[in-house]
Amino acid sequence: MAASREEVRRRATRAVVFLGVTAGLLGLALVGLGDGAYSGMKALHVVAIISWMAGMLYLPRLFVYHCGVTPGSEASETFKVMEFKLLRYITNPAMVVSWVAGLWIGIRMHFFSEGWFHAKLALVLGLSAVHGYLAKAVADFGRDEGRRDHRFWRFVNEVPTLIMIAVVILVIVKPF
Numbered sequence: 165m166a167a168s169r170e171e172v173r174r175r176a177t178r179a180v181v182f183l184g185v186t187a188g189l190l191g192l193a194l195v196g197l198g199d200g201a202y203s204g205m206k207a208l209h210v211v212a213i214i215s216w217m218a219g220m221l222y223l224p225r226l227f228v229y230h231c232g233v234t235p236g237s238e239a240s241e242t243f244k245v246m247e248f249k250l251l252r253y254i255t256n257p258a259m260v261v262s263w264v265a266g267l268w269i270g271i272r273m274h275f276f277s278e279g280w281f282h283a284k285l286a287l288v289l290g291l292s293a294v295h296g297y298l299a300k301a302v303a304d305f306g307r308d309e310g311r312r313d314h315r316f317w318r319f320v321n322e323v324p325t326l327i328m329i330a331v332v333i334l335v336i337v338k339p340f
Contacts, residue, residue, distance in 0.1 A: 209265035219255025224321035228314045235308040247302045279340040291327045
């Protein structure tokens, strides 16, 4: 049985409050760690990026399967719930934590004067734009609108992968 919109909204509110309290407590702990905060923030950043990328790679894959079922069918309704929950409870919070932790690291380590960091920021802005596009697609699928075929979503599925590869190379190699 699908949850009502009010129930979904209540669950989302609880999740946001939980994440906010957790982030606040984590922030206090990291500030209290002093020099140890960098390692903790870097670990948080890596975990958040892994979670964000999981959502960015799985959402288009769900769309591939979703566009193959009849709108309004039980399978379609199941995909809608899966897509919504993946975006709302995993992908969105992971993106926010990735940005906050990444900017904190960039400021703390004085990376804003580095060319590779500028390139990384540009790519992460691009990944954030793809994230926004996927969020719009979740809303469109939720209304049974704006469907594209599976070939389109298979192509879109590769975009975050290519961005991720470029970012990893920039961060590890620091070519400029």
